[in-house]
Amino acid sequence: MSKDSLYNRKHWEDSEFPILCNTCLGPNPYIKMTKNKYGDECKVCNRPFTSYRWQPGRGARHKKTEVCQTCAKMKNVCQTCLLDLEYGLPVQVRDQALAVKEQFPTQGANRDFFIQNAERAMANTDGTTPYGELALIPNSGNNEILKKLAATRSREPYYARNAPHICSFFVKGECKRGDECPYRHEAPKAFDEKLSQQNIKDRYYGVNDPVAEKLTARAKAAPKLVTPADQTITTLYVGNIACGDELKVNEEDLRNHFYQYGEIRQIHIHKNQCAFIDFLTREGAELAAERSFGQTNINGQKLTIRWGRPQSQSTRFEGVEERRVYQQVPNLPGSLPLPHLNEAGGSSSAPYKRHAPPSADEPSSSKARVVIPHLDEPSSSSSSSIDAGKVYYPSQDPNRLGTRAPL
Amino acid sequence: MSLNVKLRRMRKKPPAGWDAIESTLEEFEQKMRDAETDSHEGKRKSEAVWPIFRINHQRSRYIYDLYYKKEEISKELYQFCIDGKFVDAQLIAKWKKQGYENLCCVRCVQARDTNFGTNCVCRVPRAKIDSDRVIECVHCGCRGCSG
Numbered sequence: 001m002s003k004d005s006l007y008n009r010k011h012w013e014d015s016e017f018p019i020l021c022n023t024c025l026g027p028n029p030y031i032k033m034t035k036n037k038y039g040d041e042c043k044v045c046n047r048p049f050t051s052y053r054w055q056p057g058r059g060a061r062h063k064k065t066e067v068c069q070t071c072a073k074m075k076n077v078c079q080t081c082l083l084d085l086e087y088g089l090p091v092q093v094r095d096q097a098l099a100v101k102e103q104f105p106t107q108g109a110n111r112d113f114f115i116q117n118a119e120r121a122m123a124n125t126d127g128t129t130p131y132g133e134l135a136l137i138p139n140s141g142n143n144e145i146l147k148k149l150a151a152t153r154s155r156e157p158y159y160a161r162n163a164p165h166i167c168s169f170f171v172k173g174e175c176k177r178g179d180e181c182p183y184r185h186e187a188p189k190a191f192d193e194k195l196s197q198q199n200i201k202d203r204y205y206g207v208n209d210p211v212a213e214k215l216t217a218r219a220k221a222a223p224k225l226v227t228p229a230d231q232t233i234t235t236l237y238v239g240n241i242a243c244g245d246e247l248k249v250n251e252e253d254l255r256n257h258f259y260q261y262g263e264i265r266q267i268h269i270h271k272n273q274c275a276f277i278d279f280l281t282r283e284g285a286e287l288a289a290e291r292s293f294g295q296t297n298i299n300g301q302k303l304t305i306r307w308g309r310p311q312s313q314s315t316r317f318e319g320v321e322e323r324r325v326y327q328q329v330p331n332l333p334g335s336l337p338l339p340h341l342n343e344a345g346g347s348s349s350a351p352y353k354r355h356a357p358p359s360a361d362e363p364s365s366s367k368a369r370v371v372i373p374h375l376d377e378p379s380s381s382s383s384s385s386i387d388a389g390k391v392y393y394p395s396q397d398p399n400r401l402g403t404r405a406p407l
Numbered sequence: 408m409s410l411n412v413k414l415r416r417m418r419k420k421p422p423a424g425w426d427a428i429e430s431t432l433e434e435f436e437q438k439m440r441d442a443e444t445d446s447h448e449g450k451r452k453s454e455a456v457w458p459i460f461r462i463n464h465q466r467s468r469y470i471y472d473l474y475y476k477k478e479e480i481s482k483e484l485y486q487f488c489i490d491g492k493f494v495d496a497q498l499i500a501k502w503k504k505q506g507y508e509n510l511c512c513v514r515c516v517q518a519r520d521t522n523f524g525t526n527c528v529c530r531v532p533r534a535k536i537d538s539d540r541v542i543e544c545v546h547c548g549c550r551g552c553s554g
Contacts, residue, residue: 032523176449180541 012038013049018065021078021085023157026056042068043200045115060162061182067204070119074104075204076130081161082203086141087150091204092212095134097146102133106205149219151295225293227286228307234265234285235308238275240301247272249298257298261288276308329392410436417491422483428473432493435466457548460512464547467494471502511549 014037025031033054040051049068056063065079072079075091084094094100105111118131129135167183169175175185194210202208236258241249251267258264258277262284269275279285289305296303391397410433414421421429442458470493474485489496501507501516510516515527528536529544532554536542543550 034522180543182540 009038009048013047013068013070014038015050015069018052019069019072019079019085020065021081021083021088023088023159023161024056024063024078024080025054026060026162027157027159028057031055040064040066042066042071044068044071044204045111047115056162057159059164060159061164063162066200070115070122071204073122073127074115074118074131075206076134077204082200087146089146089149090209090212090215091206092209093149093215094146095206096212096216097143097149098134098137098140100133100137103207104132104205106201145219149215225289225305225307227289231282233307233309234279234282236277236279236285236288237306237308238277239273239304239306241269241275241298241303242273243301245272248301249275249303251275253298257296258288258292261285261291278308413491413493417487419487422481422487424480424484425487428470428480428484428488431469432466435462435469438462439466453545454548460514460547463495464498464511467498470494471499475503506553509552511544511552512547514546515544515549515552 031054033052036051036053038048038050040049041047042049043066045068047068047070049065049070051065053062053064055061063080067077067079067082069079075082076085077083077091078085083090087094105114122129122131134140164183166188167175167181167185169177170181170183170185171188175181195214198210199208203211206212238254241247241254247269251269254267254275254277255264261279263280264284265278265280267275267277277288279288289307292303293305296305394400410429439459439462442462445455445458447455470480470485470488473480474482488494489499495513497513498510501510501513507516511529514520515529518524518526521527527544527546527549528542529547529549529552531551533551534554536551541550
C-alpha cells in the first residue's frame with residue numbers, strides 16, 4: 001500500500017494543514033512551510049500522505065510530518081513528534097493513566113482494514129476526536145496525574161527537541177566541515193542503552209516505549225503528601241519562606257496565594273522561618289495541600305508544604321517555643337472532703353460567720369478559731385508514684401499556713 | 408576545452424591586445440580542466456562542483472576588470488571574448504547592476520530554483536545575517552556575495 005503502486009491513488013490522503021504540537025512548530029510565528037502532496041509514506045501505516053516541511057525557528061533543523069493525519073488523529077498525537085496533543089506526553093503514558101486497554105492491530109491486512117474503517121468513521125466527525133476507546137473517555141483532557149506529569153515537562157515548550165542532530169563525524173573527531181557544519185558539535189548525551197533503542201511504531205502504539213517507562217517510574221517515585229487521618233487537622237505547615245534570615249514570603253503573600261483553596265482562619269509566621277496556615281475547613285486545607293505540594297513558588301522561593309501537627313506546632317499564643325512537660329504536682333487532694341456538719345468546730349458556715357464579726361476584734365482571737373483542714377493520706381485517686389507527705393507548695397505543709405508575718 | 412580549440416571556433420582573428428591576455432586565459436583554462444577532472448573523493452556531492460563556479464567567476468572577473476575598471480582592453484577585444492564564450496556573459500551582465508557587483512554566480516539569484524522564491528543565502532548582507540557559523544551556499548560554496 002505504498003506510493004510505488006499507483007493503486008488506490010484516488011484515496012490517498014490529502015490535507016490542508018498538518019496536525020502539530022506547539023513545540024514542533026517552534027517559537028517563530030512566521031514559518032515558511034512546504035507542502036508535498038503525497039510526498040511521503042506514513043511511518044506507521046505506510047500509506048502515501050501529504051507531508052509538510054518547515055523550520056521551527058532559528059537555528060533549528062527542518063522538521064517534517066512523519067505520520068499521516070489518519071494515524072495522528074486516531075491516537076490524538078502530533079504528526080511529527082508523536083506526543084499527545086493535549087499533554088505532550090508519550091502515548092504509553094497517556095494510555096496507562098487513562099486506562100485505555102484497546103490495542104490497535106499493527107500488521108498486515110488487519111491493520112489496513114482497521115485504519116480504513118477508522119478513516120471512514122472519522123470522516124463523519126469534525127476531525128478533532130480520536131478513534132476508539134480514547135474518544136469515549138469523558139474528560140480525558142482533565143486527568144490529574146497526566147496534568148502533573150505534563151506540568152513538569154512543559155512550563156516552557158522544550159525547543160531543544162528541534163535542535164540539529166549531533167554531528168557524528170565530530171564525535172569521532174573527523175568533521176571536515178568545521179565551522180560551516182550545520183550539525184551540532186557537542187558531546188553526545190551519556191549513552192543510555194534503553195533510551196537509545198526507540199522505535200517509531202512502538203512509540204506510536206504505546207508499547208515498549210523506554211521514555212514512557214522512565215516517566216511512569218519517575219511519577220511513582222515522586223514524593224507524595226499523605227493526608228493525616230485526624231480529620232480535625234486543618235493546618236498546613238509552609239517551609240522555606242525565608243532565605244537565610246530574611247523573610248522573602250510574608251503573610252500577605254501567603255494569604256494571597258492560599259485564599260483560593262478555602263477560607264483561612266489565621267496565618268502565623270513562626271520565627272521568620274516557617275508559617276502555619278490554619279484553614280477554616282478541612283476540605284480547603286486538603287485542596288490546598290494537594291494543589292500546592294511541590295509546585296508552589298512565591299517570590300522565588302519554592303515552598304515546602306506539609307500537614308501541620310495539632311496544637312504542638314500551631315501557635316495559639318505568641319512566643320511559645322515548645323510544649324513544656326509539666327511535672328505532676330504531688331500530693332494534691334483529689335477532691336475536698338465533704339464538710340462535716342455536726343463537728344465540734346461548728347458548721348461550715350460558722351467560720352465565715354465568725355470571721356465577719358471579729359474583724360473588729362483582735363486578730364488573735366480569729367486566729368484561734370481558724371479551722372485547720374485535715375490532710376488525708378494520699379487517696380487512691382491521686383498518682384501512685386507520689387510520696388506521701390511530699391510538699392510541693394508551701395500551702396501543702398500542714399504546719400505552715402498563711403503568710404509568715406511577724407506576730 | 409583548450410584555448411586553441413575555442414579559437415578555431417571563432418571565424419575572425421583575435422583583435423589587437425589578445426597576446427597580453429592569452430596566457431592568463433590559458434591558465435584559467437588549465438585550472439578549469441583540473442577542476443573538471445578532479446576526483447569526487449572526500450567531497451560532498453554539491454561541494455564537488457564549487458571549484459567550477461569559482462574559476463568561472465574568476466575568469467569573467469579578470470576580463471570584466473580589465474575592460475570596465477582598468478580599461479586596458481579595447482572594446483573589440485572585450486566583445487571578442489564575449490562572443491567566443493571565454494567569459495560568462497550573463498554573470499557580467501549582472502555585475503553591471505547596482506548591488507550585484509560581487510555576485511558569485513547566476514544560480515544564486517535565480518528565484519525559480521528555490522522553494523520559496525527567494526535568493527540564495529549567500530546574497531544576504533553580512534550585517535543582516537547573524538549566524539555564529541560560516542555559511543557556504545549550496546550552489547557555489549559562496550560565503551556571502553553582497554555586503
